[in-house]
Amino acid sequence: MSAPPKGLGLYRALLRLLPGDMRRRFGHDMTALLADRLAQAATTRQRARIWAAALADLLVQSVRMRLVESELAPAPSALLIDLRHAAAGLRASPGVTAASIVTLGIGVGASAAVFSVADAVLRADYPVEEPERLVFVWPEVNGNKAMALLAESEMSTLQLVSGLSAWTLTLTGEGEPREVTGLLVAPEYFELLGVRPILGRGFRAGEDLPGAGAVVVLSHGFWVTAFGADPDVVGRVIRLSGAEHESREVIGVMPPGVERIWQDADVWVPLEGDRAAGLADDNSWYVNDRIARLAPGASLEEANAQVRAYAARIQTALPRTFSVEDAEAATVRRMSDALTASVRTPILVTLGAVVLVLVIGCVNVANLLLARSDRRHRDLAVRAALGAGRARMVRLLLLESTVVAACGGALGIVLAGALVAGLHRLAPPDFPGIDAVAVDGTVLAWALLATAAAGLVSGLAPAVRASAVRALSLVSGSTRGSGRNTIGRLTTVLVGGQVGLAVVVTLASGLMLRSFDRLMSVDPGLDATDVLAFKANPNQGDYPDGEAERAFFRAVSERLGSLPSVESIGGIHLLPGTRDNWSFPTFPEGFAVPEGAPTPSVNFRAVRDDYFETVGLRVVSGRTVGNADQQDTESVGVVNEAFVRDFWPGADPLGRTLSIFSPSGRAYRVVGVVADVHQHGRELAPRPEMYFSHGQLLWDHVGMWLLARVRPGTDVATIGPAVRDIVWSIDPDVPVSEMLRLADVVGQSTRGARFLTALLTGFGALALGLCALGVFGVTAYVTGRRAGEFGVRVALGSSRARIVRSAVARAFAPVAVGLGLGLVAARLASGVMDGVLYEVDPADPATFASVALLLGAVGLLAAVVPAWRASGVDPVRVLGSD
Amino acid sequence: MTRRTPHDHLPMHPLSFRILLALTAGPSYGTRIVEEIERAAPDGRPLYPANLFRRIRDLLSDGLVEEAPSPEGADPRRTYLCLTPTGRAVARAEARRLRDLVGEAERHDLLVDTP
Structure with a gap:
């Protein structure tokens, strides 16, 4: 018999809710x-549902049964009467009502908007069978096809495995030539995902053998944009060059969404290669990842237990490629987790912050309603005298807060719609799942839940408090019932709690701001302003010889460089600021690899023309490389400062040599050292890098990005048409694609951080504002009640400053307590932000001190203003009125 | 107090009626009742405990079902239920009501499959 499902104890405990x-x-x-x-x-997922x-x-x-059994369940007519009373009560104090509705509206709206992001991004629905059983195997490392095949045969916990490799292919003959993202996969890839094509078929076994894979499956989006959703596209042979083929037969079209699994593919083609090749002889080292489906009954934990043995076996076979540490750190990661890993924590932190903002809003409303119920003391006492039971009174007041919450909720939903539209504009386009963010059924359910909770939280305290009103207090003739001090105490406790929560939210935004500031102060290593980047890569079929290809680039550079608005031209095969990378095993002269460590892997870049000058990359010593360095001249290279630090510390690097792939390979003499560039984003430390001339590579073809620096004051976009004209006048079949401002590309890596910082800062400010409002409201209420006492004190000769001091001292006490408790809570909770912050300690004393000072100052100001106003009483008027 | 006739319980909530139907064959208990209901209507919405047992509780208080002794060897923590004579009469009345309703729909050609 299988073990009983987990969590039944909780359910059993919750059964206490029932009669x-x-x-x-x-x-x-x-x-x-x-x-x-x-x-x-x-x-x-089914269990969760x-x-x-x-x-x-x-x-x-x-709730239903409890209501039926209590007086709280109203007869329909009584409910109508109470609803009318509630509406009348709310109309009687429009200021309080409007403030409550707006406060709850903001809380519900903001929380629903953030929830919509969390829901869409973290629970992204992939159109594949049981997406939660799809995993990445040892995603920490690159590999070859043999590694993917070995995972399938070695790990019994995996059912099907496919290598994944992203390539840029060129489509010609279908309108303007264009570059296409092609994903190289195993023939079983679609079976692994559990998806069926909407047209044609998927791959067949054997189509991944060398030369056998001249076929292509189209993504839905690509089928629509490139082929106008042509229903007869299957069977057509298209000119799609790259990955060993010049043309391919379209065999199928996939339904929408399959491309989101990995790298947003336009098309899928077979990952060709000899299936019998051993780990060491398989040269397909461009396989970026391995995706697999867990075998029936196998769990992620079991797969994780197996992956280390698998990785250890590979490490033993390839000790120069993988270190023992690499193998020991091997994991199997759920696909959905891996795709959202970078944003999971920030989103959850933001969701946490916005829920706290909602709670702060609820506390404000509770305080407002408490103060109002106090003013309605006489009305309630009359009701009690006329025989209204405690339950009826609670119902009436809860109904009032429910009406307020319902209006707030409705406002919140409208606000959430506007906020989501704003988020779409603010979020970086590569934020995973952002396209799916919308106010849908789930988000409405959240808004409804938040509204109901807000109604209950904000209404319960006033309702319970006011229901204790006795008819007797009516007889005493005063509106000051016995419970008034209790109300004062309750509001003070609420204010303290509110300040505590505000500290937590403000601190989170403070830490995020500080981290963003640190990030922006990092020198990216290059000056990307006024630089246009574009791709114009000729078809390999048309330029079989590398020299012909380089001649094409030379012609483009010369013509482009002669434009009056262009200052300089450069080329690099991988654009800085993107995640693209090539790194190769490298052998620097005189550097001994420590015992047991793999050969160091160094980032590799091919450059042409005046790349370093065009991107403003500082030359530290020696010279740069460029078009003058060709196959018939000495092989030379440039390294960065990180390279020198790691391999030749303290030595003069100029004149030393290095070789790639093997120690006996071609030796490149280092002729220059350049500054470090944060290639993949400011938050990532620069790695050792080497730059070689495009004319001195070990192979014929490499796709290039061309860069043009325009004269200051010229908009880079203005030379776009000239670029196209020049390229197409040289060869009309060359696609000109991805015309980008380099500044946008380099800035892209900080857009995620900018987005989250903006969100958290907004919520921090909101929390602060709501908190100030709360302290102000309560102080005004408490000091207002002490008007009589102030009047007596003024009459007895007390100075106004003294009265203000005493009033502020009393009003500020809960703020101080809340501040202290909030700082402790924030310190305990700040650890969750560790992975989100850049070079800022989650316990950063400066941020803690600033937040304490800020909230203290805001709390003090919010207490002083109403206290000053209340202290200006005319003793004669106050004493006379009571 | 006037005595309620079977017709006073009509029309029945579909779930209450299905519970009565599940008990016509003899005493049964929670999980088995659900199995019976879901077997008869496999496309219906899945049933969850609190909703089901609230209906059962209402049927108990209306005297349409009653607790039955547990059979020999059964888990004593299970509550066995069976139909009361009233419950059976109400189920029959509801069935007849539905039959009449379906007959009416048939006369209006609502049950003829249109091409």
Whole structure:
């Protein structure tokens, strides 16, 4: 017999929500039924759904039964009467009502908007079978096809494995030539995903053998944009060059969304290669990742237990490629986790912050309603005298807060729509899943839940408090009932709590701001302003010889360089600021690899023309490389400062040599050292790098990015048409694509951080504002109640400053306590931000001190203003009125 | 107090009616009742415990079902239920009501498959 599902104890405990007789009679059967349901679920997602439905069912039914059994369940007519009373009560104090609605609206709207992001990004729905069973195998390293095949045969926990490799292919003959993202995969890839083509077929076994894979499967988007959704596209042979073929037969079209699994592919082609090649003889070292499906019954934990043995076997076979540490750190990661790993923590932190903002808003409303219920003391006492029971009074007041919350919720939903539209504009386009962010059913359910919770939280305290009003207090003739000090105490406690929560939110945004500031102060290593980047790579079929290809680039550079607005021209095969990278095993002269360590892997870049000058990359010593360095001249290279630090510390690098791939390979003499560039983003430390001339590579073809620096004051976009004209006048079949401002590309790596910083700062400011409003409101209320006392004190000769001091001291006490508790709570919780911050300690004392000072100052100001106003009372008027 | 006739319980909530139907064959308990209901209507929405047992509780208080002794060897924590004579009469009345309704729909050609 299988073990009972987890969590049934919790369900059993929650059964206490039900009336006792029902629980005693059916508790066991109910738990058994849920256990049965959970046992039938095959996946975690299904189990989660069952849990959600069962808990919602329990909650709804218990509330329903409890209501039926209590006086709280109104007869329809009584409910109408109470609703009318509630509406009248709210109309009587429009200021309080409007402030409450707006506060809750902001809280609900902001939280729903952030929830929509969290929901869309973290629970992204991939159109594949059981996406939660798809995993990446040892995603930490690059590999070859043999490694993917070995994973399938060695790891019994995996059912199917496919290598993944992203290539740029060129499509010609279909309108303007264009570059296409092609994903090289195993023939079983679509079977692995569990997707069927909407047209044609997927790959067949054997289509991945060398030369056998002149076929292509189109993504839905590419089928629509490049082929106008032509239903007869299957069977057509298209000119799609790259990855060993010049043309390919279209064999199928996939449904929308399959491309989102990895790298946003336009097309899929077979990952060709000899299936019998051993780990060491397989040269396909461009396989970036391995995707697999967990075998039936296998768990992620079991797969993780197996992957280390698999990695250890590869490391033993290839000790120069992988270190023991690499193999020991090997993991199997769930696809959905891997795709959202970079944004998971920031989103959850933001969601946490916005929920706290909502709670702060609720506390404000609770305080407003408490103060109002105090003013309505006489009205409630009359009701009590006329025989309204405690339950009826609670119902009436809860109804009021529910009406406020409902209006706030409606406002919140409208606001959420606007905020989501804003988020779309603000979010970086490569933020995973951002396209799917929308106010949908799930988000509305969240808004509804938040509204209901807000109604209950903000209404319960005033309702319970006011229901204790006794008819007797009416007889005493004063509106000052016995419970008034309790109200004062309650509001003070609420204010303290509110300040504490505001500290947590403000601190999170403070840390994020500080981290962003640090990030922006990092020198990216190059000056990307006024630089246009574009690709114009000729078809390899048309330029079989590397020299012909280089002649084409030379012609483009010369013509482009002669434009009056262009200052200099450069070329590099991988654009800085992107995630693209090539790194090769490198052998610097005189550097001994430590015992047991693999050969160092160094970033490799091919450059042409005046690359270093064009991107403003500083030359530290020696000279740069460029078009003068050709196959018939001495082989030379340039390295960066990180290279010198790692391999030749303290020595003069100029004149030393290095070789790539093997120690006996071609030796390149180092002729210059350049500054470090943050190639993949400011947050990542520069790695050792080497630059070679495009004319001195070991192979014929490499795609290039061309860069043009324009004269200051010229908009880089203005030379775009001239670029196209020049390229197409030289060869009309060359695609000119991805015309980008280099500054945008380099800035792209900070857009994610900018987005999250903006969000958290916004919520921090909101929390601060709501908190100030709360302190102000409560101080105004408390000092207002002490008007009589102030009047007596003024009459007895006390100075105004003294009165203000005493009032502020009393009002500020809960702020100070909340501040202290908030700082402690924030310190305990700040650890979660560790992975989000750049070079800022989550316990950063400066940020903690600034937040404490800021909130203290805001709290003090919010207390002083109403206290000053209240202290200006005319003793005669106040004493006379009471 | 006037005595309620079977017709006073009509129309029945579909789930309550299905519970009565599941009990016509003899005493049964929670999980088995659900199995029976889901076997008869495989496309229906899945049933969750609190909703089901609230209906059962209402049927108990209306006197349409009652607790039955547990069979020999059964888990004593399970609550066995069976139909009362009233429950059976109400189920029959509801069935007849539905049959009449379906007959009416048929007369209006609502059940003829259109091409």
